[in-house]
Amino acid sequence: MEKDPYNVVVTGVGGQGNVLASQLIGAILVDKGLKVTIGETYGASQRGGSVMSHVRISEKRQYGPLIPPRCADLVLALEPSEAARVLGEFGNPATISVVNTRPVYPVDVISGDLTYPDIDRLFEKIKSLSAKTYFLPATDRALELGSPILANIILMGAAAGAGLLPITEDDLAKAITERVSAAKVDINRTAFRVGADLVNDVPAG
Amino acid sequence: MSLISLDAPGREILLMGNEAIARGALEAGISVAAAYPGNPSSEIIGSLAEVAKEMGLYVEWSVNEKVALEVAAAAATSGLNALVAMKQNGLNVASDFLLNLNMTGIRGGLVIVVCDDPAGISSTNEEDSRVFARLADLPLLEPSTFGEAKEMVRFAFEVSRAIENVCIVRSVTRISHARGNVILGPLPSTRLVPYFDTTRSFSALPPSITHPVAHRRLKQAADMLAESRFNGYSGPETPELLVIASGAGVLFSGEVIDTLGLEARVGLLKIGTTWPLPEKLILERLRTAEKVLFAEEVDPVLETNVKALFADNNQRLPRITFLGKKSGTIPDLGELSPGLMTRVIADLTGTAIPDIDADYAESARDALENFTPFRSLAFCPGCPHRASFWAIKKALALDGRNGVLFGDIGCYGLGFLPTGFRQPKTLHAMGSGAGMASGFGKLHDLGATQPALTVCGDSTFYHAAIPALINGLHHRSNFLMILLDNSATAMTGFQPHPGSPVDAMGDPAPPVLLEDLCAAMGIKTLIRDPFDLDDAAMTIFELIQETGTKVLILRQECALVRAKKTPRRYRVHVDPAKCIGEECGCNRFCTRVFRCPGLNWDVSAGKSVIDEAICAGCGVCADLCPRGAIVKESA
Numbered sequence A: 001m002e003k004d005p006y007n008v009v010v011t012g013v014g015g016q017g018n019v020l021a022s023q024l025i026g027a028i029l030v031d032k033g034l035k036v037t038i039g040e041t042y043g044a045s046q047r048g049g050s051v052m053s054h055v056r057i058s059e060k061r062q063y064g065p066l067i068p069p070r071c072a073d074l075v076l077a078l079e080p081s082e083a084a085r086v087l088g089e090f091g092n093p094a095t096i097s098v099v100n101t102r103p104v105y106p107v108d109v110i111s112g113d114l115t116y117p118d119i120d121r122l123f124e125k126i127k128s129l130s131a132k133t134y135f136l137p138a139t140d141r142a143l144e145l146g147s148p149i150l151a152n153i154i155l156m157g158a159a160a161g162a163g164l165l166p167i168t169e170d171d172l173a174k175a176i177t178e179r180v181s182a183a184k185v186d187i188n189r190t191a192f193r194v195g196a197d198l199v200n201d202v203p204a205g
Numbered sequence B: 001m002s003l004i005s006l007d008a009p010g011r012e013i014l015l016m017g018n019e020a021i022a023r024g025a026l027e028a029g030i031s032v033a034a035a036y037p038g039n040p041s042s043e044i045i046g047s048l049a050e051v052a053k054e055m056g057l058y059v060e061w062s063v064n065e066k067v068a069l070e071v072a073a074a075a076a077t078s079g080l081n082a083l084v085a086m087k088q089n090g091l092n093v094a095s096d097f098l099l100n101l102n103m104t105g106i107r108g109g110l111v112i113v114v115c116d117d118p119a120g121i122s123s124t125n126e127e128d129s130r131v132f133a134r135l136a137d138l139p140l141l142e143p144s145t146f147g148e149a150k151e152m153v154r155f156a157f158e159v160s161r162a163i164e165n166v167c168i169v170r171s172v173t174r175i176s177h178a179r180g181n182v183i184l185g186p187l188p189s190t191r192l193v194p195y196f197d198t199t200r201s202f203s204a205l206p207p208s209i210t211h212p213v214a215h216r217r218l219k220q221a222a223d224m225l226a227e228s229r230f231n232g233y234s235g236p237e238t239p240e241l242l243v244i245a246s247g248a249g250v251l252f253s254g255e256v257i258d259t260l261g262l263e264a265r266v267g268l269l270k271i272g273t274t275w276p277l278p279e280k281l282i283l284e285r286l287r288t289a290e291k292v293l294f295a296e297e298v299d300p301v302l303e304t305n306v307k308a309l310f311a312d313n314n315q316r317l318p319r320i321t322f323l324g325k326k327s328g329t330i331p332d333l334g335e336l337s338p339g340l341m342t343r344v345i346a347d348l349t350g351t352a353i354p355d356i357d358a359d360y361a362e363s364a365r366d367a368l369e370n371f372t373p374f375r376s377l378a379f380c381p382g383c384p385h386r387a388s389f390w391a392i393k394k395a396l397a398l399d400g401r402n403g404v405l406f407g408d409i410g411c412y413g414l415g416f417l418p419t420g421f422r423q424p425k426t427l428h429a430m431g432s433g434a435g436m437a438s439g440f441g442k443l444h445d446l447g448a449t450q451p452a453l454t455v456c457g458d459s460t461f462y463h464a465a466i467p468a469l470i471n472g473l474h475h476r477s478n479f480l481m482i483l484l485d486n487s488a489t490a491m492t493g494f495q496p497h498p499g500s501p502v503d504a505m506g507d508p509a510p511p512v513l514l515e516d517l518c519a520a521m522g523i524k525t526l527i528r529d530p531f532d533l534d535d536a537a538m539t540i541f542e543l544i545q546e547t548g549t550k551v552l553i554l555r556q557e558c559a560l561v562r563a564k565k566t567p568r569r570y571r572v573h574v575d576p577a578k579c580i581g582e583e584c585g586c587n588r589f590c591t592r593v594f595r596c597p598g599l600n601w602d603v604s605a606g607k608s609v610i611d612e613a614i615c616a617g618c619g620v621c622a623d624l625c626p627r628g629a630i631v632k633e634s635a
């Protein structure tokens, strides 16, 4: 990795599968001989809150489980307003963002007590806080594959396709076999490829 | 799938802190593991349960933490190694037994792993369990990495066997729920055979005899702990600032010293054996210290104990300024973080923190203020609790006497938020809703006119609510206990409990049914489906018109458990021709009031819509819409 530590934030809303995504990334990179620390906040994560995993990758040492403010190198966001939340605290002018475009509305937005930001302005904001941004319709493509939860693997595939994570489809297959189930390998391979293809189609902003 | 039983000594893999702890126990040759689930500790026993069969262990989800400790103590008085895991609140439950077990000791190995939750990320409190070590005269270790968590648990068993008493390992959320590299060690090939040596007795009586034994054992532990490799110093011989840290504080402090380039000026004394302290090592470092900063979570435990050590030795030590929670340098609550440690250490050493471009910082602030709507916690889409609280709200409104709902611990603890329509008015410990309802139900004798109700989950009922229900019944208290039976310990990851047809290891187990228990006590007990909202609400209304202690079981599976095994019940959509939005007079009932995340408000169309990626297909909202605009079709 060019930067050491290389700090990745995987973010989303409870139930979107970002904990699994960060775990797979970590497992693959540890197998490649790197030191990886993942800090995550859950407990209430199944129940609508923001969920963030901090993945810290190093050749030298075992870093602490939290990324210091303004020190994210890569943000993988399963939800756009969560991307803004993470960039607001951990972003810096060199941060690269890979963002799922589909919003998940907070219950207080649904009830009308809060408003969700205007989507175009939100995308602009994310762009302005990132050196480079990839926006992807990951949930829509995941639904086409049969399950919205695959958006996390699509995002991983996109990051890998853009050269932002040293991970291949075969690495993913191995990690899924070891940590999830051999029966899930094919669908995850497909999702990974969808992500890698998508990132080549969308122009980075 | 759990990797903790991987027989590959030397291989380095990614494990969660809790899995590393479980692996350490396997390497130590445990035979028994028991716990009651509680975040952030649940994955320890969860992962051991997965490998129990192949590793020849007995693993159980006990009815509560005290029983878990008793089950483990039976193994440990029979010569085996046993592990118990719990969250901080759990240690309170187990403490009654612990503060007697410490007096008798054991004959094998018994390690308690207690996972504290600084900042209460998944807890009602953030108590610091380390004080129990002192209270119970037992040794306590604190890991700061995942690899160390594994090693420490293995070592804790060595200590426990050597001193013939319990050894405690204290983890925190940032270790337990984090993941990192762990190098696997060898797994033992032999198993101990349990035998209770009846020539020995384990009686805490009389304390005049057992207490000195406990003290002697603690002294013996102190020597082992002081010689262990879990304490260490790195930094200059005479540091400007000496940081004394434990747990997650070690990693945060070490990183900050590095990034601020302070390796030659600031020293880091890592303490892994928190009680008893490695006194010789600490005194050595204090000899050349001027300023000491404590980095620990949550209470000033190291801080207080090191200061006491300093006081005992002050003739031989320099003047030292101690900084920490007492001085206000570090907040006396919540978690540590790299940001906090950067500010504190930079400030104490007069170091500049590299600053970010001002425009970027301004834009980032704008992002946080204007682009990130707060996500309050809510029940899952299709969660039966939303329906249950709705029924309670309706029944209480119909009743009109301002009834009081006492709350309890579980997913339904969120009921005090808008997601549960703010119905429960109290939230404390496991089972305490029932106890308070039992008490309030007696205040009717003193003139109270408000009906008393309590909600309690199935797992919580077995854990701690049964004695309170018996208490209410026996004292003819007027209250309704509503059992929210979702057939799972949902909050912590769906572990089985005594009402389940299987146990932790997946073997069939005779379910102890809620209705059978209540019937055996002679309590009037009804069972309803919370998804049938009107029926549930009317039943609650009728039951609170009666006197005496009553039970209503609202039974419907947890939406997440259901989604794992069965397809959606209904395909649900909003008929845009029928939904007339703000015109309707329903006050946007479905979204503004019922608030299921599967529903959405299409602002431009001014109509409700269902989000197919989120809706769980329970169909409840279709029954609520006064215009019948929400359509459910069997899927």
Ligand code: SF4
Pocket (backbone or CB within 6 Å): B381, B382, B383, B572, B596, B597, B598, B599, B610, B614, B615, B616, B617, B618, B619, B620, B621, B622
């Ligand atoms: S059917 Fe209605 S209440 Fe049930 S999950 Fe879907 S949107 Fe929510």
Ligand code: SF4
Pocket (backbone or CB within 6 Å): A046, A047, B378, B379, B380, B382, B383, B384, B385, B411, B486, B490, B491, B558, B559, B560, B561
């Ligand atoms: S996990 Fe189950 S019980 Fe808990 S909020 Fe979600 S659906 Fe409800």
